[in-house]
Amino acid sequence: MLNTWMEKLGLGKDKGIEILAPIEGTAIAITEVNDPVFREKIVGDGVAILPSRGRVVAPVDGTVALLFETKHAISLKSVQGAEVLIHVGLDTVKLQGENFIAYVKTGDVVKAGDLLLEFDMEKIKAAGYELITPIVICNTVDYSEFIPCNRGAVKELDKILIIKK
């Protein structure tokens, strides 16, 4: 009886927070990303997706914690407190916002699946940048378990990661 109530209240055994795919593409391990900042988890633990479609949707219900001026990266704070950073491509800060369109701004409340950004895959590739997109949890220290799921082909909102306190 108590357990049932605890579960209903979201207490007791931690089922974790589900992070959904913000981009359609191919999911790989964060350790395979060709940039030490992400590969060595300096920004946080997570996964990466090689996009097959140039759009980013919200991977969780939450708030836009930070839309970068250059629109190549966005972070959301999930309703449960996870800080998810989606960094489209590597070194793309240097594009200064070119080839990116933002549909939200810092402080907006979003639901999983809401459109956040669009990016021109062909132009970014042609400019010489890798499109691989790390999706990492910036407050990694708050979680003890990172369980990647669904490696390989993923559609938007497929489960890609479960994190537990």
Add this chain to the structure above:
Amino acid sequence: MKEIRYIVTDEIGLHARPAGLLVKTVTGFDSNITIKKGTMESNAKSIIGVMALGVKNGEEVTFIIDGSDEAEASETLGIFLNENL
């Protein structure tokens, strides 16, 4: 309480790479470490907080280090800043 003022000379400013390294450097200390730019301030142990300041090349930031290990923390932070930012 200790204070460090620093002018960022990193070409792209405090973006993912430098912010990640900065947070890694200060996270182990017990002291509260705040980073300020103008009137904005953030917890220097939060990557999002640091990146939210949008610090660019040539801008000055101030770190306020306050706590039991503030001497050691400011020394380590000072060395990190000179070597990396």
